[in-house]
Amino acid sequence: MSNKRIAPNSNGEPDIWIVGQGIAGTLLAHFALERGFRPLVIDDGDPKSASRLAAGIMNPVTGRHFALTWMAADLFPFARQTYRRIEERLGERFYFPWPVLRALPDVQSENDWFARAGDPELKPFLDAEGPTESFGQTVREAPAYLRLTGGGKCDLGRLVAAYREHLRGLGLMRESAFSYGEIDPENLPCPIVFCEGVKGAGNPWFGNEIPFRPSKGEVLIVRIPGAALRETVVKHDIFLVPLGDDLFWVGSNYEQKFSDDLPTPSRRIEMENALRDMLRVPFHVLEHRAAIRPTTANRRPYWGEHPNRPGLYALNGLGTKGATLGPYFANELAQRLFGG
Numbered sequence: 001m002s003n004k005r006i007a008p009n010s011n012g013e014p015d016i017w018i019v020g021q022g023i024a025g026t027l028l029a030h031f032a033l034e035r036g037f038r039p040l041v042i043d044d045g046d047p048k049s050a051s052r053l054a055a056g057i058m059n060p061v062t063g064r065h066f067a068l069t070w071m072a073a074d075l076f077p078f079a080r081q082t083y084r085r086i087e088e089r090l091g092e093r094f095y096f097p098w099p100v101l102r103a104l105p106d107v108q109s110e111n112d113w114f115a116r117a118g119d120p121e122l123k124p125f126l127d128a129e130g131p132t133e134s135f136g137q138t139v140r141e142a143p144a145y146l147r148l149t150g151g152g153k154c155d156l157g158r159l160v161a162a163y164r165e166h167l168r169g170l171g172l173m174r175e176s177a178f179s180y181g182e183i184d185p186e187n188l189p190c191p192i193v194f195c196e197g198v199k200g201a202g203n204p205w206f207g208n209e210i211p212f213r214p215s216k217g218e219v220l221i222v223r224i225p226g227a228a229l230r231e232t233v234v235k236h237d238i239f240l241v242p243l244g245d246d247l248f249w250v251g252s253n254y255e256q257k258f259s260d261d262l263p264t265p266s267r268r269i270e271m272e273n274a275l276r277d278m279l280r281v282p283f284h285v286l287e288h289r290a291a292i293r294p295t296t297a298n299r300r301p302y303w304g305e306h307p308n309r310p311g312l313y314a315l316n317g318l319g320t321k322g323a324t325l326g327p328y329f330a331n332e333l334a335q336r337l338f339g340g
Contacts, residue, residue, distance in 0.1 A: 005339050006037075006191055014040035016337065017192040019178045022051035023156050023326045024315045025195035026163045029172070030086055031334035041167050044177040048261060050197055051156045053219065053291040055241045055249040056323040057233060058151035059100050060125040066116040066146075069321070070300075072125065075328050076150050082327035083154055090166055094159040097152040099127060101135075102235040103142035110144055125150045134228035138281055142236065153233060153241055154323040180204055185309050191337065193313040197294040205306050206314045211297035215320070216258040218267045219251030221287040224279070236278045238271060247286070250275055254320065263290040295319035303333045313337070 009015050016032060018025045021043035032039040046052075058079065060072050069075065083095035104110045116122065127147040135141070167173035183192065185205065194203055201212040223246050234240040241249040250271055268288050275283060296302065296317040306312040315333050318325045 006337055008037055009190070012038075014038050014172070014190060016040070016190055017042060018195055019043075019192065020195035020197060020199070021045075021160060021164060021167075021173075022049050022195065022197050023054075023160060023322045024197070024318055024330060025193075026051075026160050027082070027326050027330035028193060028195060028315055028334060029167060030082075030089075030163065031331050032338060033170075034085075035334065035338040037338055038172060039167075040172055040174060042174045042176070042178045043164075045164075045175055048291055050217070050291040050293045051160050051322060053217075053289050054156050054322065055219070055239065055251070056154035056156040056159075057100070057239060057241060058153060058321075058324045059148065059233070059235075060151045061102070061122065061146070061148050064112070066113055066122075068119070068121050068125070069324065071328070072150075073121070075324050076125075078331070079154070079324055079327045082331070083159075086159065086163070090162050092158070092162050094156075094162070095152065095154045096231065097150075098231045098233055099129075100148040100151055100233045100235060101131060102146040102148060104144040104146060105142045105236070107143075113146060132228075135232075136280075138224065138228045139234060139236075139240075139278060140280055151324070156323055185312060188311045191311045191313060193315060193333070193337075195315045197316065198292045200294060200314065200316045203314075205309050205312050206316070209306065210302045210314065210316055212317070213256060213295055213297045214292050215295045216255040216261065216290060216292050217252040217320070218255075218263055218271070218288065218290045219249055220268065220271050220275070220285050221289070222248050222250055222275070222283045222285050224248055224281060224283045227281065234278075237274045238278070240275070240278065248283075258292075261290055261292050263288040293319050301325050301329045303329050304336070 015037040016039050018029055018039050018041045021041050029039045029041050060069050125148050127149045129147055198214050201207050225246055302317045303315045
């Protein structure tokens with residue numbers, strides 16, 4: 001990775017091209033604008049990109065063994081700060097610092113949690129408060145719950161769409177597909193950052209540099225009339241995330257063997273059954289969606305300059321935790337590119 005930084009163009013031309021406007025490209029464009037640089041963002045508006053379908057859950061403690069999210073002490077505060085600044089810039093709200101209420105469904109889960117509960121690193125993300133009385137009117141209560149704070153959800157789809165409008169207004173959005181043949185890597189018009197998500201696996205420069213291991217996720221959008229669930233992300237076997245107006249996002253699985261990016265009937269049945277087991281009240285499925293996430297072999301993001309192609313950069317591999325990882329690592333790359 002190079003330490004050289006670019007300087008603003010004095011002729012009004014873009015200082016940098018950003019290929020892809022999922023959450024990675026959006027955040028990098030934001031940090032460029034904050035530093036007074038002009039990014040040209042190139043994106044064809046694929047409605048099935050992972051950022052547009054994600055719930056944007058920001059969960060500090062994950063997995064069967066209650067692992068603290070990697071770099072949690074840095075990632076979560078920085079993400080909150082970043083989303084607040086974007087909200088101020090755009091005049092809309094996207095980030096919701098809701099608690100995550102995680103069910104402990106059996107004695108083994110409770111024992112596993114008690115074995116971890118004394119870890120001082122977990123303390124900033126724990127809250128002793130339990131479910132509200134009305135919660136049990138909608139959800140079949142588990143024997144115990146773990147209430148996690150410091151995370152929440154960021155509405156990535158709305159954020160990406162709103163920032164697209166912002167870039168349009170600034171004349172910094174090119175809404176068409178990017179072709180690798182457009183550029184000569186020996187004679188670049190300016191530095192180029194590829195934020196392509198899963199499409200990056202086919203990038204001729206970075207496809208073999210980043211150990212992509214894409215995963216497929218499927219979700220349901222459901223209506224639960226009169227649900228007594230507000231401002232809380234609920235985790236039983238599946239996540240239940242409020243969207244407003246009795247609408248909820250339900251999901252998601254993590255499938256590494258798949259043949260396409262289409263919703264599968266069997267997965268819908270599994271999610272509906274899990275939701276029936278979770279709820280005391282009826283629900284109506286409105287949509288069944290699927291997307292491919294840009295996960296990597298070690299589930300870590302990759303960012304920086306190509307080792308053999310100066311001026312070509314990548315920011316990718318945010319995977320299932322894009323809402324949490326994106327702000328920190330987009331800013332890391334922005335600091336290398338622009339300073340500050």
